[in-house]
Amino acid sequence: MAQKPLSHIGIIGAGAWGTALAAVAARAGRKVTLWAYEPEVADSINRQHLNELYLPGIPLDTSIRATTDLSAVSANDALLLVCPAQALRSVTGSMARHVKPGTPVAICAKGIEQATGKLMTEVVAETLPEAVPAVLSGPSFAADVANGLPTAVTLACADDALGEALVEAIGIPAFRPYLASDLIGAELGGSVKNVLAIACGIVEGRKLGASAAAALTARGFAELTRLGVALGARAETLGGLSGLGDLILTCGSRQSRNMSLGAALGEGRDLAEIIAERVTVAEGVATAPAVVALARRHNVEMPICEAVAAIVTGEASVDDAIGGLLARPFKREA
Ligand SMILES: NC(=O)C1=CN([C@@H]2O[C@H](COP(=O)(O)OP(=O)(O)OC[C@H]3O[C@@H](n4cnc5c(N)ncnc54)[C@H](O)[C@@H]3O)[C@@H](O)[C@H]2O)C=CC1
Numbered sequence: 001m002a003q004k005p006l007s008h009i010g011i012i013g014a015g016a017w018g019t020a021l022a023a024v025a026a027r028a029g030r031k032v033t034l035w036a037y038e039p040e041v042a043d044s045i046n047r048q049h050l051n052e053l054y055l056p057g058i059p060l061d062t063s064i065r066a067t068t069d070l071s072a073v074s075a076n077d078a079l080l081l082v083c084p085a086q087a088l089r090s091v092t093g094s095m096a097r098h099v100k101p102g103t104p105v106a107i108c109a110k111g112i113e114q115a116t117g118k119l120m121t122e123v124v125a126e127t128l129p130e131a132v133p134a135v136l137s138g139p140s141f142a143a144d145v146a147n148g149l150p151t152a153v154t155l156a157c158a159d160d161a162l163g164e165a166l167v168e169a170i171g172i173p174a175f176r177p178y179l180a181s182d183l184i185g186a187e188l189g190g191s192v193k194n195v196l197a198i199a200c201g202i203v204e205g206r207k208l209g210a211s212a213a214a215a216l217t218a219r220g221f222a223e224l225t226r227l228g229v230a231l232g233a234r235a236e237t238l239g240g241l242s243g244l245g246d247l248i249l250t251c252g253s254r255q256s257r258n259m260s261l262g263a264a265l266g267e268g269r270d271l272a273e274i275i276a277e278r279v280t281v282a283e284g285v286a287t288a289p290a291v292v293a294l295a296r297r298h299n300v301e302m303p304i305c306e307a308v309a310a311i312v313t314g315e316a317s318v319d320d321a322i323g324g325l326l327a328r329p330f331k332r333e334a
């Protein structure tokens, strides 16, 4: 049977990324309902067509309807999950009874659950077992996407027809989803690059130089690839938009919240203070210890992620972590 077009899209999470995706789906001609955690965010989207808290200054299509009612958003043809990774289990758990069996659910959050070490696909398999999971991930800053600048992402779905329908539903010339079937590869790249971006930020903040940043990015990619392959991901996914592509973007720009948080750490600022002055999430902080625990369980060496985890959990100072990495024995590159 031919796949029905997905004309009604529900977006769960009205932060910067959920709002940017709502803008894209509306431009693609879809009817969009956007779930906001904060009533004032829903109000600002409905009345002023702006999300002043998370995506300030970008006018939104007047057809986007915001709600704080999870049941209203869960009954759409397709759902995009765009809340922070650490909140995803509680949000999907509350949605479960409203989601129709067979609904495609695209995970757009980038992180690993700290309490369990589980990937977002595992969390969704447990909380929404009758949904068809997909992963949307890649190099895409929310502001760039909302402003209509050209971007390309990976859209991974094991069901080809549903994957194609999702691409059709949200793809526009300036937002190009590339279809894939490797969900683990697609989600792992986005989760691990946030941790590596904190490390690159530290290099920038400590003024360790462009050569150090390039070395760290390449060795970070080696770590990401080792873990991905151990978890069954395909190397070509890890080297694609959602892996290497997003790593290059996030490690190279202070527009990234993870990178800029790392830069502030590198400048000697206190983590609690940096977090307290932000409204938006930097997923790498919670994901760093989760990546390290996952890597240890699979006997995968990830020294850069270990160093970031030690810094964000207060087990090591920035200088001790840098010293520890530089003192590692010389080894073969691959
Ligand atoms: N901003 C970006 O450029 C991109 C972000 N992402 C990912 O999308 C996810 C969301 O990021 P953003 O929208 O940028 O974050 P944000 O910091 O702009 O917004 C976070 C959103 O989560 C909501 N929230 C906070 N606590 C919650 C809870 N306990 N339960 C439910 N919702 C809660 C907030 O109300 C807010 O709507 C993250 O995993 C991020 O890595 C992915 C690609 C691009």
Ligand SMILES: O=C(CO)COP(=O)(O)O
Binding pocket: 110, 138, 139, 140, 141, 142, 194, 197, 246, 249, 250, 255, 256, 257, 258, 259, 281, 282, 283
């Ligand atoms: O994932 C992103 C771009 O692809 C956004 O990165 P930050 O969360 O570090 O801002």
